[in-house]
Ligand SMILES: Nc1ncnc2c1ncn2[C@@H]1O[C@H](COP(=O)(O)OP(=O)(O)O)[C@@H](O)[C@H]1O
């Protein structure tokens with residue numbers, strides 16, 4: 001359903017993403033691991049349209065989506081979370097997650113060319129029954145999504161996101177992504193900064209999403225979680241894909257061990273690039 | 276042919292002057308990612324210190340230059356130490372607002388000390404012209420070129436060979452990395468503010484001598500020109516700023532040659548808008564770059580808005596509505612009418628700057644568009660005044676949004692620059708488009724307000740009318756904020772990258788915010804036109820934009836009730852305390868500074 005071919009992004013002299021090929025089938029969960037600075041987040045930015053590749057193509061559900069705007073891709077069913085967390089700080093938990101459902105607004109956002117935006121303004125002010133019903137339905141949905149996080153978010157539904165704990169902000173991000181009803185979900189280090197209990201909760205949630213058939217691309221440092229969840233693991237280092245395969249196989253790959261252990265040691269990276 | 280050479284020389288000389296301002300802006304932007312709106316005020320201060328030195332102290336030229344440079348540098352250091360350093364850990368909007376406030380305060384202080392009337396600043400140089408090729412060049416031209424080259428050389432040596440210069444370069448490449456390596460950021464900031472101020476001050480003095488005239492309007496012009504040059508060269512790029520300045524000087528000079536003097540500024544601002552649209556990173560920017568993570572939620576101060584119960588609002592509204600039935604003086608009504616007009620403008624600005632995060636400094640232009648439209652509709656087409664005012668609102672919504680749209684892809688400080696420039700463009704077009712706007716003469720004999728055929732002439736009826744219009748606009752805006760649009764606007768303000776990743780189109784929602792806000796501002800301007808009965812291109816000026824901004828911050832960014840409360844407070848309190856008119860603007864500037872420092876969330880909190 002997602003396929004990358006020769007995807008490349010350079011920043012000045014640095015090639016952050018270097019000719020990456022990747023295929024993701026429907027319902028699959030693929031993890032991307034690799035040391036910091038390997039180019040994982042940049043790869044996510046390319047797939048979600050926040051950055052444009054210098055070379056290579058991205059196909060999603062058979063269509064070439066290379067270089068499309070993030071707005072278009074969101075409407076096409078791609079949702080993501082951000083490594084360092086990008087919640088809307090002054091919005092309540094409810095509003096944060098409602099923004100996730102923005103691409104699904106229909107009644108208040110009629111797909112009329114040219115005067116569409118003006119109609120949207122008018123409908124937002126007049127609020128006919130259809131608009132009110134839609135808003136109410138989405139709010140119900142948001143409550144259902146928040147319920148997946150147990151008692152973590154529901155009691156704080158009206159609090160501004162900036163007042164939440166770090167872990168709760170990460171949860172809000174995931175809830176927001178789920179509200180988009182994504183066909184492809186990209187999670188960028190969802191457990192970064194979480195303690196073991198919180199990590200276990202997150203792992204259970206991701207496993208649940210996978211069981212529901214969601215297609216997921218996961219960046220994660222906690223290898224134990226990666227090994228349990230992933231159908232396949234891709235290892236990146238210095239922009240390149242250095243290994244790919246089932247978790248157990250990648251784990252014992254010598255290049256991977258070198259990349260993790262010997263990173264920065266003289267000689268090893270040259271050997272890697274030569275290999 | 277010879278005259279072309281003259282225009283080229285003139286362009287390069289003026290460009291040299293701009294470069295002195297722009298280089299300082301670029302240095303400051305480089306290390307602190309801040310557009311220093313007070314740079315023009317330092318330039319103004321430099322010009323007046325030069326005047327004091329030359330005219331009162333009779334200093335010789337070399338000493339004059341040194342006095343100006345040192346005095347301006349001290350002003351720069353004070354601004355850095357007391358205006359900006361306390362805001363180091365605040366939200367991103369805070370230093371932006373602080374430099375705006377500082378600029379306002381400095382300009383007013385100069386105006387109060389020296390009066391707003393222009394003064395002559397003699398150049399102390401012999402008045403001869405040398406023939407060079409086909410053109411002529413004077414000693415002052417050579418002085419300016421010499422000062423420009425010497426400053427460039429000194430700056431180069433400083434940045435290249437001194438330890439502090441190395442620290443400045445390190446900090447502008449990667450501030451965090453530099454801090455980890457032990458670079459003292461405060462020292463770096465001091466250095467760049469001191470240098471920028473010295474260069475800016477000398478520049479102001481030289482310009483004063485070049486035109487043999489200084490006045491307080493120089494400040495805003497200098498900030499704008501410096502920023503144009505800096506943005507053209509690529510923000511934070513010091514050599515780029517020099518090239519951008521020379522380019523700007525030449526474009527203006529040739530533009531004046533072809534179209535005449537009153538078009539000088541128009542070219543500068545059009546150049547800015549074109550560059551911002553086509554190459555927002557400047558002509559010499561290297562590669563396209565995505566902004567680094569995270570930029571989350573730090574633009575405005577987070578706070579919980581004070582919730583005022585509906586009944587209390589209803590009681591307050593009823594109180595103000597019934598006020599004219601009590602024996603109150605004409606003076607009180609007049610003051611409150613002004614507050615309601617300002618309240619409408621503040622509603623507009625609080626939506627755009629607070630809810631949407633686009634800190635507009637050209638908001639008075641929306642008033643002007645509404646006022647001219649309404650005045651001309653009623654005067655030339657005999658449209659009933661009530662409809663004409665609505666027409667003014669609609670025109671302001673449409674035209675304002677169209678004009679501002681090039682700035683939609685910009686962020687933070689750039690939006691303020693672009694809106695400031697667009698505001699100036701509007702006022703210049705009004706001045707120059709005589710066949711429609713009657714140019715500098717202005718429009719007189721505008722019919723009074725009327726509704727359904729009844730003229731509203733008594734203060735009471737005008738009071739009720741403007742109050743009712745403001746309340747209706749406020750109710751509509753409250754409804755807007757409660758809809759999915761309010762949520763979308765605020766999401767874009769908090770994090771436009773995350774907003775885009777969730778399908779929110781920046782163009783669409785920024786347009787909608789400006790359409791709604793433009794309407795309110797246009798209606799305010801329209802009503803004002805019919806109250807004043809005479810308007811010209813200076814009726815709606817930057818002072819009103821800044822006043823509205825202060826109101827908005829006082830009330831709480833994005834806060835509808837806060838905007839109205841702020842308007843009543845800022846219009847009413849000076850009346851209560853009988854503050855002399857010339858000190859009011861100074862007080863507004865100081866209020867703005869104090870708010871940014873001590874209560875960034877305003878009285879009622881940001882929404
Ligand atoms: N906007 C940018 N400009 C310049 N360099 C960048 C930018 N974004 C990322 N990089 C660089 O690209 C490399 C890959 O970064 P990133 O994708 O964030 O790695 P990861 O997510 O694997 O830790 C790093 O060296 C980083 O410094």
Ligand SMILES: [Mg+2]
Pocket residue numbers: 040041042083
């Ligand atoms: Mg990353």
